[in-house]
Amino acid sequence: MSDAAPRDFIRQIIHDDLETGKHDTIVTRFPPEPNGYLHVGHVMSICLNFGVAAETGGHTFLRFDDTNPGKEDQEYVNAIESDVRWLGFDWEDRLTHASDYFDGLYAAAEKLVEKGLAYVDSLSAEEIREYRGTLTEPGKDSPYRGRQVEENLDLLRRMRDGEFGDGEHVLRAKIDMSSPNMNLRDPALYRIRHITHQRTGDTWCIYPMYDFAHTLSDAFEAITHSLCTLEFEDHRPLYDWLLDQVRPANRPRQIEFSRLNLAYTITSKRKLGALIDAGVVSGWDDPRMPTIAGMRRRGYSAAALRDFVARAGVTKKDKLIEMGMLENSVRESFGDSAERRMAVLKPLKVVVTNYPEKQIEMMRAMNHPNDANMGTREVPFSRELWIEQDDFMIDAPRKFFRLKPNGEVRLRSAYIIRCDEFVTDSNGTVVELHCTYDPDTRSGTGSSDRKVKGTIHWVSAEHAVDAEVRLYDRLFTEVNPNTADDPNSLLNPNSLESVAAKLEPTLADLAVGEAVQFERLGYFSPDVVDDSASSRVFNRIVTLRDSWAKIEKQAMQGQN
Numbered sequence: 001m002s003d004a005a006p007r008d009f010i011r012q013i014i015h016d017d018l019e020t021g022k023h024d025t026i027v028t029r030f031p032p033e034p035n036g037y038l039h040v041g042h043v044m045s046i047c048l049n050f051g052v053a054a055e056t057g058g059h060t061f062l063r064f065d066d067t068n069p070g071k072e073d074q075e076y077v078n079a080i081e082s083d084v085r086w087l088g089f090d091w092e093d094r095l096t097h098a099s100d101y102f103d104g105l106y107a108a109a110e111k112l113v114e115k116g117l118a119y120v121d122s123l124s125a126e127e128i129r130e131y132r133g134t135l136t137e138p139g140k141d142s143p144y145r146g147r148q149v150e151e152n153l154d155l156l157r158r159m160r161d162g163e164f165g166d167g168e169h170v171l172r173a174k175i176d177m178s179s180p181n182m183n184l185r186d187p188a189l190y191r192i193r194h195i196t197h198q199r200t201g202d203t204w205c206i207y208p209m210y211d212f213a214h215t216l217s218d219a220f221e222a223i224t225h226s227l228c229t230l231e232f233e234d235h236r237p238l239y240d241w242l243l244d245q246v247r248p249a250n251r252p253r254q255i256e257f258s259r260l261n262l263a264y265t266i267t268s269k270r271k272l273g274a275l276i277d278a279g280v281v282s283g284w285d286d287p288r289m290p291t292i293a294g295m296r297r298r299g300y301s302a303a304a305l306r307d308f309v310a311r312a313g314v315t316k317k318d319k320l321i322e323m324g325m326l327e328n329s330v331r332e333s334f335g336d337s338a339e340r341r342m343a344v345l346k347p348l349k350v351v352v353t354n355y356p357e358k359q360i361e362m363m364r365a366m367n368h369p370n371d372a373n374m375g376t377r378e379v380p381f382s383r384e385l386w387i388e389q390d391d392f393m394i395d396a397p398r399k400f401f402r403l404k405p406n407g408e409v410r411l412r413s414a415y416i417i418r419c420d421e422f423v424t425d426s427n428g429t430v431v432e433l434h435c436t437y438d439p440d441t442r443s444g445t446g447s448s449d450r451k452v453k454g455t456i457h458w459v460s461a462e463h464a465v466d467a468e469v470r471l472y473d474r475l476f477t478e479v480n481p482n483t484a485d486d487p488n489s490l491l492n493p494n495s496l497e498s499v500a501a502k503l504e505p506t507l508a509d510l511a512v513g514e515a516v517q518f519e520r521l522g523y524f525s526p527d528v529v530d531d532s533a534s535s536r537v538f539n540r541i542v543t544l545r546d547s548w549a550k551i552e553k554q555a556m557q558g559q560n
């Protein structure tokens with residue numbers, strides 16, 4: 001096992017199992033249901049399952065839990081495969097489906113019937129619910145519970161052969177209707193559904209229930225450690241009961257860990273799908289979505305996501321993790337590697353009145369302030385420039401070191417300018433600044449060693465590349481929308497702001513998939529879907545500083 005990986009309680013168990021010789025090879029599985037796109041919670045499960053196997057020279061199955069025909073879709077299957085690969089994991093030839101085992105599952109069901117451990121129930125779904133009892137009251141036996149093996153076998157086969165309609169019968173395990181654990185009150189193993197399955201077509205009209213299919217699939221694949229989230233803790237007695245009856249050659253062990261929940265977002269495929277249905281986001285890959293596809297389109301790197309879940313850690317206690325922590329991992333992944341560029345998001349025109357009309361100078365700018373090896377580039381300077389509206393204030397406080405009337409500021413990699421005049425429109429909004437530059441202050445080569453407190457970014461108006469830049473914010477205003485009945489009522493109306501920005505000319509050729517830092521503004525990358533050479537669209541991946549830190553810290557109090 002790699003020393004780099006911190007040894008959480010699951011890695012400790014696995015380490016011990018190897019040490020004692022209980023297992024020679026670790027086999028895990030990641031078992032998504034293809035009913036939506038994977039989200040940040042799944043990243044944790046993927047990194048854990050593939051991670052522990054890779055660290056010990058074991059292997060991992062990617063198994064689609066496709067026992068719920070009608071809700072599942074090939075689009076989701078494709079997306080899940082591509083997301084897992086993008087995260088950096090490889091299942092090699094171990095791509096499976098629960099439906100691959102439909103024959104074996106059915107055979108196991110007949111075996112249980114033959115052993116008197118399962119029976120066909122003919123109560124309606126509603127009656128079954130009533131008979132099941134509650135957490136405080138025991139259930140009661142179905143009148144069909146006493147059916148003999150022969151009759152059960154005959155009914156099960158006729159269920160399989162399509163003689164009955166949906167819901168007429170169900171196959172149940174015969175365990176204990178008064179068990180304090182509701183999962184052991186004769187859970188359903190098979191139900192009738194006359195529906196075409198995306199892989200097995202119309203071969204079957206009965207489909208196995210999740211617990212049955214999942215447990216036996218683990219056994220068929222000789223999984224050693226079946227890692228799942230805490231809500232399955234109550235299912236473990238059933239998992240173990242099934243293994244006790246079926247006695248597979250390899251007995252997997254189920255271990256639960258806590259779900260990863262992320263502040264200001266939701267981690268449920270169903271609820272994420274509802275955001276799409278409501279038209280709140282543009283799709284599963286909307287860059288505001290906590291889906292792998294969305295985070296990838298936004299520009300997050302796979303390394304940043306892996307780093308984030310490693311920091312969040314594998315534990316037994318459900319907890320909400322700060323969004324700031326995810327963003328920190330993202331920020332750190334770019335800090336040393338992303339080149340710097342200049343871009344103006346909310347442009348204000350500056351006319352340098354003493355600069356010759358037709359003159360253009362190429363200014364040399366460093367690609368990274370701390371790493372000369374990353375080289376330099378040339379940025380054109382001319383008489384008309386764009387600066388950020390926020391970098392000018394008429395009535396500026398004393399500590400405002402950007403531009404103000406009669407104030408001076410350095411233009412990054414260029415000159416010091418002074419603001420002589422500002423022009424306003426009829427609403428009083430500043431629309432243009434008239435400035436003068438000091439020719440002796442050219443960065444690097446100027447004869448003057450005059451210093452000013454502030455440095456701002458700028459773009460030459462004549463040379464600027466127009467771009468749509470999309471700025472993202474939290475999707476929800478509430479720190480834990482997961483627990484809300486209707487998370488769609490807690491949406492942040494400002495989660496997307498689109499601005500018409502002006503970029504320095506080198507950004508005309510930045511390739512999709514590349515990320516740069518727009519100085520002072522954050523990390524940005526061209527949008528994979530909407531960007532084109534003729535009309536550039538950039539996403540802000542993450543800001544440079546965590547502007548939410550304080551609010552989030554307060555909101556998180558009492559959450560964990």
Ligand code: ATP
Nearest residue numbers: 031032033041042044045228229259260267268269
């Ligand atoms: P959802 O409610 O989003 O559909 P799920 O648990 O039903 O989630 P599955 O496709 O069944 O989704 O999940 C595949 C695996 O990912 C399971 O082992 C599940 O336990 C794990 N998983 C799902 N959500 C999280 C989460 N938030 N944190 C950690 N693991 C998760």
Ligand code: MG
Nearest residue numbers: 032033035269
């Ligand atoms: Mg599910």
